[in-house]
Amino acid sequence: MLKTLRPWRLASHMLKGCAIPARRVSDSFKTFDGDNAFAGSEVNSKKFSNPFAQASPAISDGPAETEEDRGKRRKVLQLEADIAHQEGRRVPALEFFQDHHWDHVLSLPTKSARIKYYAFLWQINMKKEAERRKKAQRAEDTERRIADMRKEREENTHIIYGLAHTSMFLRIYDTTINHWQNNRLTRAMQFAPKMVLDCSYDKHMNNREASYAAKQLMLCFAENRLNDEPFDLHYCNAQLEGKCMQNLKRYIPTMLNPEFPMNVHKQCFTELFDKQNLVYLTPHCREDLVTYNPDDIYIVGAMVDTMNNEPLSLAKAKRLGLRMARLPLDRYLQWGSGSGKSLTLNQMINIMLDLKKTGNWDSALKHVPRRKVVDMDTQRRADDSRKALGTRARKLNVRIDHLLDFEEERRHTTAFATPQTLRQRKEGMEFQLDTWAAGKKKKKREN
Amino acid sequence: MYNIRLLRQLRWFGGHHRLMASQHKRPQLLGSVPSDQLEQLKSNYFARRQELSGDEWQSVRHSLIEGYKHINDHNVDAVILGVCSGPQQLSLAKNYVDYLRSTGAGPNAATLGRLLRVYNTAYHTRPLSEAEQREILQICDSLQAAHETLDATSCEQVIHGLVATTEHWQRALPLLEMMKVTSTPSVSAYSALAEKAFGQSDQAEEAWRLLEEMTLARKQPRCEVYLALLNRLAQEPAATSSLRVELERLLQFLERHNILVSQKVAQRLLQLGQQLPQQLRVTASRLGPLGKCQECRQHLQPVAISDEEFRQLSECFLEKVLIRGDVFQKSTPEEMLRFKQYVEKTAPYDCVIDGLNVAYSTGAKKAPQQLAKLLATVVRHFKERHKRVLVLGREHMRKWSKSAMHYVQNNASLFLTNNLSHDDPFLLYATIRSGQETDFFSRDLMRTHAFLLGAELKPIFRRWQQEHQFSLVTQTQTGKIIVKEPIRHRLSVHQAEGGSWHVPYCDVYTPNPTDSFDVPEHWLCLILNT
Numbered sequence: 001m002l003k004t005l006r007p008w009r010l011a012s013h014m015l016k017g018c019a020i021p022a023r024r025v026s027d028s029f030k031t032f033d034g035d036n037a038f039a040g041s042e043v044n045s046k047k048f049s050n051p052f053a054q055a056s057p058a059i060s061d062g063p064a065e066t067e068e069d070r071g072k073r074r075k076v077l078q079l080e081a082d083i084a085h086q087e088g089r090r091v092p093a094l095e096f097f098q099d100h101h102w103d104h105v106l107s108l109p110t111k112s113a114r115i116k117y118y119a120f121l122w123q124i125n126m127k128k129e130a131e132r133r134k135k136a137q138r139a140e141d142t143e144r145r146i147a148d149m150r151k152e153r154e155e156n157t158h159i160i161y162g163l164a165h166t167s168m169f170l171r172i173y174d175t176t177i178n179h180w181q182n183n184r185l186t187r188a189m190q191f192a193p194k195m196v197l198d199c200s201y202d203k204h205m206n207n208r209e210a211s212y213a214a215k216q217l218m219l220c221f222a223e224n225r226l227n228d229e230p231f232d233l234h235y236c237n238a239q240l241e242g243k244c245m246q247n248l249k250r251y252i253p254t255m256l257n258p259e260f261p262m263n264v265h266k267q268c269f270t271e272l273f274d275k276q277n278l279v280y281l282t283p284h285c286r287e288d289l290v291t292y293n294p295d296d297i298y299i300v301g302a303m304v305d306t307m308n309n310e311p312l313s314l315a316k317a318k319r320l321g322l323r324m325a326r327l328p329l330d331r332y333l334q335w336g337s338g339s340g341k342s343l344t345l346n347q348m349i350n351i352m353l354d355l356k357k358t359g360n361w362d363s364a365l366k367h368v369p370r371r372k373v374v375d376m377d378t379q380r381r382a383d384d385s386r387k388a389l390g391t392r393a394r395k396l397n398v399r400i401d402h403l404l405d406f407e408e409e410r411r412h413t414t415a416f417a418t419p420q421t422l423r424q425r426k427e428g429m430e431f432q433l434d435t436w437a438a439g440k441k442k443k444k445r446e447n
Numbered sequence: 448m449y450n451i452r453l454l455r456q457l458r459w460f461g462g463h464h465r466l467m468a469s470q471h472k473r474p475q476l477l478g479s480v481p482s483d484q485l486e487q488l489k490s491n492y493f494a495r496r497q498e499l500s501g502d503e504w505q506s507v508r509h510s511l512i513e514g515y516k517h518i519n520d521h522n523v524d525a526v527i528l529g530v531c532s533g534p535q536q537l538s539l540a541k542n543y544v545d546y547l548r549s550t551g552a553g554p555n556a557a558t559l560g561r562l563l564r565v566y567n568t569a570y571h572t573r574p575l576s577e578a579e580q581r582e583i584l585q586i587c588d589s590l591q592a593a594h595e596t597l598d599a600t601s602c603e604q605v606i607h608g609l610v611a612t613t614e615h616w617q618r619a620l621p622l623l624e625m626m627k628v629t630s631t632p633s634v635s636a637y638s639a640l641a642e643k644a645f646g647q648s649d650q651a652e653e654a655w656r657l658l659e660e661m662t663l664a665r666k667q668p669r670c671e672v673y674l675a676l677l678n679r680l681a682q683e684p685a686a687t688s689s690l691r692v693e694l695e696r697l698l699q700f701l702e703r704h705n706i707l708v709s710q711k712v713a714q715r716l717l718q719l720g721q722q723l724p725q726q727l728r729v730t731a732s733r734l735g736p737l738g739k740c741q742e743c744r745q746h747l748q749p750v751a752i753s754d755e756e757f758r759q760l761s762e763c764f765l766e767k768v769l770i771r772g773d774v775f776q777k778s779t780p781e782e783m784l785r786f787k788q789y790v791e792k793t794a795p796y797d798c799v800i801d802g803l804n805v806a807y808s809t810g811a812k813k814a815p816q817q818l819a820k821l822l823a824t825v826v827r828h829f830k831e832r833h834k835r836v837l838v839l840g841r842e843h844m845r846k847w848s849k850s851a852m853h854y855v856q857n858n859a860s861l862f863l864t865n866n867l868s869h870d871d872p873f874l875l876y877a878t879i880r881s882g883q884e885t886d887f888f889s890r891d892l893m894r895t896h897a898f899l900l901g902a903e904l905k906p907i908f909r910r911w912q913q914e915h916q917f918s919l920v921t922q923t924q925t926g927k928i929i930v931k932e933p934i935r936h937r938l939s940v941h942q943a944e945g946g947s948w949h950v951p952y953c954d955v956y957t958p959n960p961t962d963s964f965d966v967p968e969h970w971l972c973l974i975l976n977t
Contacts, residue, residue, distance in 0.1 A: 072596065076629055080598030086557035087529075087600070088522035111599065111630035126516075286866055314867065318779065 070106065077105055081118060091118040092125040104207075181225045185261035188230045193294045195352060196269045196278075197345065200237035201303035202244050204312060209304040214247030217302055219346035221252070221262060227353050235262070235302075236269040244302070270320060273297050279323045281348070283341065284311035288328040292355045300348050327351065332361050333373050343368065488530065498542035501549070524554060528561040537569040556593070559586050560601055563608030567639070570611035580612045587618075602626040603636045610643045620653075634958055637661040638669035645675040648683070655696070662704045670956050673697070673712045681722055690726055691975050698948050698973070701940040705906060707960065713952040713971055725976065732949070732972040738936030742972040745943040747936040750914045751883070756907045761879045763904060782865055786873055793837065793860045795881040798829055798917065800859075801874050801889035802840035808890055808919045819844075819851035824928050825888065825919065830858050839874050842866050871896065878915065886933065888917040892964065909962065913938070938966060948973040 084091040101121065108114050153160060197220060205213060217235065224230045238245050240256075254260045265272060280299045281289070299322075301313040317324045327348075329341060343351075347367050354364040488507070499507070511518050511526060518526055524547060531539045540562055547554045554562070566575065566583055575583075587605050591597065597605065602622045609619040619640060626632040637657055644654035654676070661668055676697060680690055701708065713731075720729030730742045738747040752760070805825050806818035822838070829836045836859040843866055844852065855861055864870050871891060878887040893912055897905050913934060920929040940950050951967035 073628070075594075076596045076598055079594055079596075080600065080629060083557050083560070083598055083600050086522055086555050087525040087561070088518060090517075093521070284867075318867075 074102055074106060077102070077114070080114075081105075084115075084118065089118075090115075090122040092122045096121065096125050182261050184228075185225055185230055189232045189261060189263070192230060192232045193356065194234060194273070194297045195231040195349070196234045196236050196273075196297060196299040197302045198237055198269065198299050198313075198316075199235055199239070199244060199302045200268070200316075201301060201312065202239050202242035204308055204310075205244070205304055206307065207243055209306060210243035211247045212304045213244050213302055213345070214251060216304070216345040217244070217248050218251040219344075220349045223346050224349055224353065229353070229357060231349070231353065231356075233263065233349075234269065234272065235264045236267065236272065238264050238266055240264075240266070269297075269299060275320075275322060279325050280313060280317035280320075281326065282311070282313035282317055282324055283326050284314040285317075285324040285326055287325050288331065289325040290328070292352075292359060294356065298352060300345060302345060305342070327365075328361060329365070329368070332365050333368060335372060341372075497538045499539070499546075501546055504543060504546045521555075522557075525557040525561055528558055528565065532561070532565050532568065534565075534569045534572045537565055540565045556590060556601060559590060560604030562586065563604045563611075567607040567611045574613075575611055580615075583608045583612055584615060596628055597622070597625055599626050599630045599633070603633055606636050607639055610639045616640075616643045623657075631664050631666075634661075634666045634669065637666060638672050641668065641672045642675040645672065645679055648679070651693070655700075658700065662706070667706065667956070667958055667960060670709045670711045673708060674715055677712070677715045677719055681719055690723070694727065694973075694975060698940055698942075698950070701950070705939045707939075707963075707967065708950065708952045709956040710952055710954050710969075711956075713950070713969070716950070716971060716973070720973070727976060728974045730972050732970045734966065734970060738934070740943065740947070740949060740970070740972050743943070743945065743947045743974065745945040745947055747943050747949060748941050749935055750910050750937045751935075752907055752910050752914075754883070757879075757883055757911070760900075760904060760907055760911060763900065764876060764879055779865070779868070782868060786862060786864070786876075789860075789862055790837075790877050790880055794877075795835075796837045796860070796877070796885055797834035799837045799839065799874055799878045799881070799885060799887045800825060800829075801870065801887070801891065802838045802844060803870065804889045804891055805919055809922050815846070816848040816851070819847035819855075821919075821922060821928075823851040823854045824922070824926065825930075826855050826859050828928060828930060836860070837862065837877055839864070839870050839877070841868075841870065886915040886917055888919070890918045892962075894962070897962070910937075913964075934966060946974070948975070 078094065078097075081091050081097065082094050085093055105114055105117060108117060197217060199213075199217070201213075202210060221233065224233050240246075240249075249255055252260075252262070255262055255264060269278065277295060277297045278299060279289075279296045280301075282301065301316070303312065305312075314324065327343075329335070335341060347369075350367040351364045354367065355361070358364065507527065508523050511523050512520065524543075527543060528540055531543070544554050544558065544562055547558070563583060563586060566579065569575065587608050590601060590605055602625050606619040606622050609622075610616050623632050623636060623640065626636060637660070641654045641657040641661070644650040644657065654672075658668055658672070676693070680693055700706075717729050717731065720727055732740050732742040734747070735741050739745070740747065800822075802822055806822045807813075809821065826836060826838065838855055838859050838861045840861070840863050842863050844863060862873075864873060871889075871893070874887055874889060875893070875896060878885045893908075897908050897912075900908050916933050918931045920931050922928050938951065940948070942948050950971040950973060952969050952971065953967065
């Protein structure tokens with residue numbers, strides 16, 4: 001929790017009702033902005049101190065459990081899992097559990113949390129068993145197929161054709177592509193605009209959210225690397241002992257190697273870059289981002305906030321005195337009733353990459369998943385035209401929907417791809433071979 | 448639609464099958480079989496028969512294991528016992544367990560636990576024989592001997608088993624403590640024990656202790672607990688004073704914890720009144736205007752909180768709700784200071800209005816002039832009654848229609864916060880700071896604030912909110928506004944001034960009742976004779 005002492009003390013003074021001398025208030029606020037005011041004059045100095053850097057104290061949750069208690073509790077929880085499995089609930093058999101599973105179970109606070117975790121383990125157990133069954137089946141099938149082929153070959157008196165993996169093309173290995181993309185990244189580190197991923201939200205996420213965040217951070221790196229003109233990506237405030245970074249290390253084990261083109265910093269971005277250039281992208285503020293400025297360094301908060309509604313990124317930006325902006329989603333897109341306006345981190349990076357390249361918001365916002373966006377106008381137009389033409393076409397038994405699709409898409413097709421339209425029912429247009437040209441009238445189904 | 452499925456499941460499994468959160472998401476019933484096959488199973492084997500032969504049991508097991516992916520050797524026994532869980536199927540259940548014993552594998556712990564549950568449901572319909580009780584004890588002993596600390600499910604099953612015996616139910620009390628190691632004990636465990644304790648003539652204290660513990664853990668006691676108490680009171684040819692004392696204790700308990708009893712309990716109370724006409728009179732009643740009971744013609748108590756409670760509320764409010772460790776989330780320190788100074792200058796008020804909430808009451812997509820006009824109408828409503836008001840809003844409201852905003856500024860105090868700040872905590876702070884007499888005007892239910900205040904202050908906050916919250920119902924075509932005034936009398940179980948107790952009740956028992964903001968429709972009027 002980024003608790004800052006000064007404003008809290010101020011507020012608790014207010015609670016106690018003591019008269020705060022006005023001067024002290026303005027003093028404290030001057031020091032907040034002091035860095036900003038003087039930074040302009042100290043353009044040459046590289047060192048920007050973080051006024052809010054605090055050594056994080058170890059917060060103890062009370063007396064630590066003794067080993068004996070822990071062992072006892074573990075036994076009871078094993079019994080609980082065993083009985084639940086015997087009752088047929090979503091719990092895997094006791095043999096499936098391993099030590100790290102029990103460690104996680106012991107850390108969960110409530111029984112319902114444990115039940116959900118057991119259900120998750122049950123699911124992966126069931127998937128594994130299904131996989132095993134399918135694999136056995138496939139092995140059997142392959143054997144049978146090979147036996148058949150061998151038999152056929154023996155009986156065959158003619159020559160045998162087949163390429164058997166020979167080809168005239170050079171095989172391009174994954175590592176080659178990786179090296180090529182890494183090279184592009186090192187060039188980006190020298191010349192390209194910078195982008196910051198702020199990983200300081202570990203304390204606000206639970207385990208599952210932290211693992212999702214780690215996956216998204218990995219995807220950010222990957223999709224940035226794929227692009228023709230990547231950003232110079234910096235992962236700041238990375239707490240390497242925290243859940244999120246540990247999971248990221250599992251995805252990218254060479255993350256911290258000096259020769260790997262990924263910038264992971266323990267310090268805050270205010271210590272690395274000039275505050276004037278920083279812009280914090282947060283959905284909770286009021287100003288839209290209008291144009292992309294390549295001199296600005298944009299910050300995205302690496303947090304998965306499914307459970308948390310608090311405007312934490314807004315609070316952080318306010319506290320650090322940075323400029324804030326949000327993406328102009330309302331202006332360019334019409335949101336459907338789907339899953340809300342949250343975007344994943346890799347979608348954000350893709351949007352910023354496209355924005356940097358084209359400066360055009362429409363093309364940049366193509367990375368917002370289409371299921372969240374509803375295009376009312378085109379749908380209505382499609383329905384009207386479809387109804388008119390559909391009846392005629394049905395009489396002639398001609399398929400016209402592919403033509404109609406092309407019609408509407410021609411208006412919207414851009415360089416990036418034809419946009420996906422929502423799935424539309426094709427009524428009465430299915431081609432029925434048995435009744436085709438049979439002379440029988442197709443009865444209209446009464447709805 | 449899915450509620451029907453879940454309700455059906457509840458009915459078939461005798462109500463002991465816990466509804467887990469995961470069940471609401473997935474249609475596949477857990478630890479059980481889908482309905483159509485279940486119907487078939489029940490009709491073929493379980494409906495009318497008291498016992499099945501070994502081969503038939505074998506075929507049942509086989510069909511279940513083959514038919515469902517999640518049923519395998521380990522859990523088919525418990526599943527079968529879960530299916531035959533009605534009170535008439537006790538002999539069938541026992542037959543199956545005997546069959547298992549005969550095959551040599553023997554029933555596992557979960558199966559035995561479910562058998563105890565079946566015993567419990569049978570116990571509620573008829574008293575158990577000696578042999579049955581001995582078997583229950585044997586099972587309980589074996590389960591407890593196997594492990595030093597039992598897990599929550601097994602503890603619950605053993606509790607239910609012991610409660611079904613006549614003399615050994617007190618062994619179940621330490622089991623409740625054992626349950627607390629892994630989780631808070633469930634509603635059914637607490638209810639079973641409390642019900643049994645009330646049924647005994649001398650264990651009322653124990654029962655009350657359990658009830659207190661239960662409500663502290665935010666579990667709603669089942670109707671059966673109250674019914675057990677009332678049955679005992681009806682049976683004992685007790686002296687008038689002890690009946691009165693016990694009933695008053697029950698009513699005070701309900702009052703203290705704001706519990707809404709179910710219709711079953713209300714019916715039983717009515718019957719009690721008919722059985723003992725000299726000692727108490729119970730009538731169904733309605734509430735007239737201004738909270739007057741139609742039967743006894745007395746007014747209900749006012750809902751106002753005491754001065755001490757109000758002081759507590761005001762002290763904790765700012766810290767817990769607005770600041771909450773990080774003032775930047777909801778506002779900034781300078782804004783808070785500015786607001787505090789403004790309130791000091793212009794307090795006290797008669798009403799504090801949440802400007803944005805009022806303006807958007809009739810719809811969010813209106814033009815700013817209409818929003819401002821609505822706000823001005825509300826201010827006029829109070830001005831006509833000669834009340835001082837404070838209107839809270841945000842900076843962007845300056846751009847609304849100038850005439851309306853000038854009207855508001857001239858006839859009320861106006862404070863505008865930053866466009867990014869939450870204005871709800873400011874509203875409540877100004878109202879509380881102004882004193883006990885100030886009302887506030889907002890349609891917001893204030894659920895987050897009630898939660899953030901903590902478990903002790905939440906009921907106090909809710910009572911204060913009920914007493915002081917005006918809300919805008921709607922605006923008619925002519926421009927007149929309909930305002931919902933706060934309900935100034937209490938809505939829970941309490942004693943009116945004349946001494947008669949008033950008990951509201953709801954239709955069915957819900958395990959997790961939410962905060963309700965409506966007046967209960969059904970009331971009972973109880974007069975205890977001295």
